Amino acid sequence: MTLSATLGFGRVKKRRPATSRSSSSSKATSASTSPWASSLQVTKSTTTSSSSTKEPILPSPSHDDSSRLPNAGPATLTLPSTTLSIPRAHALILQLMFSPLPERASGLSPAKIASILTFRDALPRVVSTSHLQTLLPSPTAAEREVASLVHSGWARRVVILRKDGIGELLVLSEDLEGMVGGSEGLDEDTKEGFLEWLRGHPAAIVYPGNEEGGLSGKQVDALVRVGFLTATNEGGRQTGVYARPAEKYAMLSLETVARASAGTIEAVGGDGALFAAGGSGGKVGGGEGRGTKMGGGSLRCTVPSAGAFLKLTSGALEHLALLLERTRYREMPESDLREKWDGGITGDKEAFLAKKFAGVLPGRTKKWKDFYGVSFDWVLREAVGAGLVEVFETHSVGRGVRLV
Known part of the structure; x- marks a missing residue:
C-alpha cells in the first residue's frame, strides 16, 4: 500500500446530485398547486379586500387649524326677542348660568354633587352689567334702562375693584334686602338702620360717614364682617391696590425721598408711608377709628360672597x-x-x-x-x-x- 492511499488522496469524493434544484422547484410548484396553499392565498386576498371595505368613514373636522377662519363680519349674541328688557335679561342670565347636573353615571361622586349644589346656593344673585349689554341690541339703551331702574329703587349697582379694572354688578333690591333681613350676624337695629339707608339712597355706591349714614361704629363693623360693606383704598393710583409693594414704594421714593435728608424719617417715606401709598396701615400719631374709614379708604356697598x-x-x-x-x-x-x-x-x-x-x-x-x-x-x-x-x-x- 502506497503512502497516498494511506493518507486518502485516492478516495472517491461524493458528488451532489444534479436534480436537487429541479426537485426543490418541483416541490414548490406542487406545494403552490396544493389545496392547502390555494386556501391560504384565497384567505389572504379576502382579508385584504374586506379590511379595505370595512374601514370606518369618519367625518372630516369642521376646521383645520393650519388656516384662518373666514371673517364675514362681526356677529351678535343678542336674543331674537326684540322686547327683552333688563328685568327679563337679568332673570335669564341667572337661569342659564349653570348647566343641569348630568346623569348618575357621570363620574361625579355624591360629595362632589353636594358641594356643587351648596356652592350654587351660596352665590349671590348678581349679574355683570357688561353681560346684560351683550343680550340687548343697543348697549346705550341698556345703560339708560339700568340707570332708570337703579334710581327707581328696583336694582342697585355694586362696584368692585378687580385686577383687570373695575367690575360692576347689578343686584335686585328685593334680593339684597332679603339677604340683609336673613343675615344671622346682624342684630335687628343694624338691619333696620341699614335697610332704611338703602331705601333712602338707591343709587349710592359709597357708604357715607357715621353721622350721615345713621349707624354707629360697631354696627358698621358688623356690616363689614358679614359682607355688606367693604373697604377700598382711595389714596394713590387705582391700580395701586393690586400693584406689587416694590412698584408702589418706588413711585413714592421718586417723589419725596430725593428731597429728604439722610437719616430722617422722610428719607424712608415719612410718617404714614404705607397709608400714602394706598395701603391699609394706620398712621403714626393717632388715626381715625373704624366705621366710615378703614385704614384711610371708603366703604363701598357690596353683597356677601361677591368674591x-x-x-x-x-x-x-x-x-x-x-x-x-x-x-x-x-x-x-x-x-x-x-x-x-x-x-x-x-x-x-x-x-x-x-x-x-x-x-x-x-x-x-x-x-x-x-x-x-x-x-x-x-x-x-x-x-x-x-x-x-x-x-x-x-x-x-x-x-x-x-x-x-
Whole structure:
C-alpha cells in the first residue's frame, strides 16, 4: 500500500446530485398547486379586500387649524326677542348660568354633587352689567334702562375693584334686602338702620360717614364682617391696590425721598408711608377709628360672597382664553370651542374614535371639577362683554370666536 492511499488522496469524493434544484422547484410548484396553499392565498386576498371595505368613514373636522377662519363680519349674541328688557335679561342670565347636573353615571361622586349644589346656593344673585349689554341690541339703551331702574329703587349697582379694572354688578333690591333681613350676624337695629339707608339712597355706591349714614361704629363693623360693606383704598393710583409693594414704594421714593435728608424719617417715606401709598396701615400719631374709614379708604356697598362670584368668573374666562391660545391663530369655531369647554375632543381620527367608543365622563372635565358646571353660553357672553373675545360670522362653519 502506497503512502497516498494511506493518507486518502485516492478516495472517491461524493458528488451532489444534479436534480436537487429541479426537485426543490418541483416541490414548490406542487406545494403552490396544493389545496392547502390555494386556501391560504384565497384567505389572504379576502382579508385584504374586506379590511379595505370595512374601514370606518369618519367625518372630516369642521376646521383645520393650519388656516384662518373666514371673517364675514362681526356677529351678535343678542336674543331674537326684540322686547327683552333688563328685568327679563337679568332673570335669564341667572337661569342659564349653570348647566343641569348630568346623569348618575357621570363620574361625579355624591360629595362632589353636594358641594356643587351648596356652592350654587351660596352665590349671590348678581349679574355683570357688561353681560346684560351683550343680550340687548343697543348697549346705550341698556345703560339708560339700568340707570332708570337703579334710581327707581328696583336694582342697585355694586362696584368692585378687580385686577383687570373695575367690575360692576347689578343686584335686585328685593334680593339684597332679603339677604340683609336673613343675615344671622346682624342684630335687628343694624338691619333696620341699614335697610332704611338703602331705601333712602338707591343709587349710592359709597357708604357715607357715621353721622350721615345713621349707624354707629360697631354696627358698621358688623356690616363689614358679614359682607355688606367693604373697604377700598382711595389714596394713590387705582391700580395701586393690586400693584406689587416694590412698584408702589418706588413711585413714592421718586417723589419725596430725593428731597429728604439722610437719616430722617422722610428719607424712608415719612410718617404714614404705607397709608400714602394706598395701603391699609394706620398712621403714626393717632388715626381715625373704624366705621366710615378703614385704614384711610371708603366703604363701598357690596353683597356677601361677591368674591366667590368674581373668582368663578375670572377662572372661567382664563380657561376660555387658554383654549383659544392653544390654537395657531387664537381662534376657533364656536361649535369646536363649545365641545372643548364641555370636555369633548375634536381633531384627528384617534381622538374621534376614543371619544366615540370610550367617552369622557362629565365629572372628569374641568367644567365640573373647577367651575361647578358653568354653561358655555354664559361664559362666552361674559367674555364678549368683558372685551376678552370677539365673535364673527364665517358663513362656512358657523360663528367663529377669536381671542382679542
